Amino acid sequence: MAVALAATVTLVAQLQAQQPIAAVGSQDLTFGLVLPGLPTAVSRLDAANSGQYEVRGERRTEVRVDLTLPATLDAPTGASMPLQFTVGDGGFSPRPSIRSSQAFDPRAPLVATLSASGRLYIWLGGTVLPLPTQEQGSYTATIVLTVSYTGA
Amino acid sequence: MSSKGFLRYLLKAVAMAAVAVALLPVISSAVLVAPHAVFIDHRTRTGQITLANSGTEAEEVQVELKFGYPATDSLGNPYVELIDEPGPDDRSAAEWIRAYPTRVRLEPGQRQVVRLLARPPAELADGEYWSRIIVTAQRVREAIVADTGLRAGITFRQRTIISATYRKGEVQTGVELTDLRGAVEGDSLVAWIGLDRGGNAAYLGSVHFEIVNENDDVAREWRTPMAVYHSINRRMAFPLTGLVPGTYRVRFELSTMREDIPQVNVLPAPPIVRSFAIQIG
Amino acid sequence: MCYRRLPSSDPSQSRLAEAIVSRRTYWIVLAASLAVVLGSATYPLTGQTAAITVRAEVADASLSWENIQDLVFGDVAPGMSTTLDSRILANAGSFEIRSTSGAEIIVDVTVLPALAVGPYLDPPSTLVTNIRSNGSPEDLRVVGLGGAASPDGTQSPGVYEGTVTLTAAYTGN
Numbered sequence: 001m002a003v004a005l006a007a008t009v010t011l012v013a014q015l016q017a018q019q020p021i022a023a024v025g026s027q028d029l030t031f032g033l034v035l036p037g038l039p040t041a042v043s044r045l046d047a048a049n050s051g052q053y054e055v056r057g058e059r060r061t062e063v064r065v066d067l068t069l070p071a072t073l074d075a076p077t078g079a080s081m082p083l084q085f086t087v088g089d090g091g092f093s094p095r096p097s098i099r100s101s102q103a104f105d106p107r108a109p110l111v112a113t114l115s116a117s118g119r120l121y122i123w124l125g126g127t128v129l130p131l132p133t134q135e136q137g138s139y140t141a142t143i144v145l146t147v148s149y150t151g152a
Numbered sequence: 153m154s155s156k157g158f159l160r161y162l163l164k165a166v167a168m169a170a171v172a173v174a175l176l177p178v179i180s181s182a183v184l185v186a187p188h189a190v191f192i193d194h195r196t197r198t199g200q201i202t203l204a205n206s207g208t209e210a211e212e213v214q215v216e217l218k219f220g221y222p223a224t225d226s227l228g229n230p231y232v233e234l235i236d237e238p239g240p241d242d243r244s245a246a247e248w249i250r251a252y253p254t255r256v257r258l259e260p261g262q263r264q265v266v267r268l269l270a271r272p273p274a275e276l277a278d279g280e281y282w283s284r285i286i287v288t289a290q291r292v293r294e295a296i297v298a299d300t301g302l303r304a305g306i307t308f309r310q311r312t313i314i315s316a317t318y319r320k321g322e323v324q325t326g327v328e329l330t331d332l333r334g335a336v337e338g339d340s341l342v343a344w345i346g347l348d349r350g351g352n353a354a355y356l357g358s359v360h361f362e363i364v365n366e367n368d369d370v371a372r373e374w375r376t377p378m379a380v381y382h383s384i385n386r387r388m389a390f391p392l393t394g395l396v397p398g399t400y401r402v403r404f405e406l407s408t409m410r411e412d413i414p415q416v417n418v419l420p421a422p423p424i425v426r427s428f429a430i431q432i433g
Numbered sequence: 434m435c436y437r438r439l440p441s442s443d444p445s446q447s448r449l450a451e452a453i454v455s456r457r458t459y460w461i462v463l464a465a466s467l468a469v470v471l472g473s474a475t476y477p478l479t480g481q482t483a484a485i486t487v488r489a490e491v492a493d494a495s496l497s498w499e500n501i502q503d504l505v506f507g508d509v510a511p512g513m514s515t516t517l518d519s520r521i522l523a524n525a526g527s528f529e530i531r532s533t534s535g536a537e538i539i540v541d542v543t544v545l546p547a548l549a550v551g552p553y554l555d556p557p558s559t560l561v562t563n564i565r566s567n568g569s570p571e572d573l574r575v576v577g578l579g580g581a582a583s584p585d586g587t588q589s590p591g592v593y594e595g596t597v598t599l600t601a602a603y604t605g606n
Binding site: 307312313412 | 492494495496497498499500503504505506507508509510511515526528532533534535536537539541582584588589590591592593594596597598599600601602603604605606
Binding site for chain 1: 483486488490531
């Protein structure tokens with residue numbers, strides 16, 4: 001019985017012997033100075049201002065990426081400013097090359113395969129829509145990326 | 153009547169105006185200038201403004217600099233006095249501050265940074281030098297094909313005038329209160345304020361009026377920015393509607409507190425506080 | 434689930450108990466392991482998260498015009514006056530001025546002999562207004578313009594256009 005149990009645990013361990021998956025936010029999404037009433041967009045291809053993540057895990061393994069996207073940026077005073085993401089605002093690539101990235105819709109889950117070195121790079125653009133009456137000041141929001149193995 | 157004559161007649165005839173209490177949903181034309189007050193330091197000699205078109209049609213925008221400053225007319229109303237040919241005693245920076253570019257076409261949603269570069273005279277004395285930045289915008293319009301009918305319309309050319317201040321070396325300012333009078337006229341408090349500037353820089357401050365009742369409760373208050381470049385004699389009127397008849401005191405304070413300009417750009421000066429009595433009803 | 438304390442003094446009962454526990458443990462471990470393996474085939478394993486911040490700075494001082502509508506008389510008839518009432522927004526020219534809270538702005542209409550703003554009819558063509566700090570609508574001023582076009586009876590057909598210059602000057606500095 002002990003042998004059988006040990007064999008089963010070994011089998012499960014082998015099935016589960018994937019490298020832990022990890023994600024890190026490597027650059028904030030920065031709109032800089034925006035003017036009241038004037039929508040301002042940051043392209044996912046904007047290396048200096050786009051939001052950037054790096055995912056590390058088991059090489060050549062499929063992962064699912066979910067982004068929690070806020071609808072507004074908020075100021076400490078309580079004021080808020082609309083934030084919008086559209087179809088091409090997300091980009092991903094197994095290489096750290098923004099130009100080689102492939103577009104995706106950040107509002108929907110992304111399923112992609114990690115590179116031979118176990119990497120996946122993600123870029124994120126977006127658009128802020130300040131109202132003509134937008135209160136001056138600094139506005140921030142947080143975007144959370146969740147990554148997990150699909151098991152495929 | 154010729155076409156020109158008709159146009160003149162049309163313009164003269166445009167004499168009615170009233171309140172637009174609600175907004176139409178589509179903004180066809182919108183030009184924004186930021187900031188509304190530019191400060192340039194002698195050490196960097198550069199500044200910038202940003203122009204933006206938040207409307208739905210392209211705009212032709214022109215930028216020019218002209219000497220000028222806020223002043224008051226004989227009725228005590230403020231205006232911006234623009235002087236085409238400033239004299240040697242005028243502290244004009246308009247001749248040696250250049251804007252780049254001076255003409256730009258702004259597509260909807262587009263913005264443009266205009267650089268300001270100062271090349272002051274070599275022997276420029278310490279102090280403050282002034283200019284106005286005039287931004288004129290007009291919508292780019294397609295040619296209208298005349299037909300057999302008669303059509304008429306007026307478009308708006310929008311002119312925005314903001315300030316440019318150049319500071320070199322030690323700058324200081326101050327102000328002397330030369331006149332302060334207040335009286336109830338109809339349903340308003342009308343106050344006259346006379347101010348003379350001292351130092352070598354404009355006085356940037358604000359006046360704060362409070363109307364307090366016999367229990368020292370503040371019944372009304374108003375704050376208005378005040379810029380003094382030379383001497384001004386300003387008339388201000390504040391509504392008193394709703395105040396119960398009685399004796400009140402008006403507290404007056406002139407200070408360098410400003411809401412609309414970063415305080416770092418406001419030169420310090422001691423406040424002036426006065427008060428006087430008024431009778432309502 | 435219930436637990437039973439087995440007497441330890443009886444060796445045969447003790448072995449039996451061990452066997453029962455081992456068998457139960459085996460099945461529990463096996464079931465849990467298979468659940469994880471099979472589950473991972475259809476559902477993601479526990480996700481790892483990472484966050485970034487979105488940042489924007491809204492300009493702290495500006496002055497803007499918004500021309501909501503031109504003053505359009507449209508088709509007019511020779512010899513007949515066409516009047517547009519500024520209170521009827523479908524016809525009137527209108528514009529807005531916005532600026533930073535606390536800013537004083539002078540609005541000047543150079544051509545028109547009259548201008549009315551707010552609840553006042555103000556015969557002079559200059560308006561002095563303070564942008565207030567209470568947010569919209571007090572941080573803007575809305576101005577409506579009306580007028581009349583009066584072509585005479587012999588007016589030639591064509592498109593007649595005039596341009597009115599509106600000036601907003603910041604007087605706070």
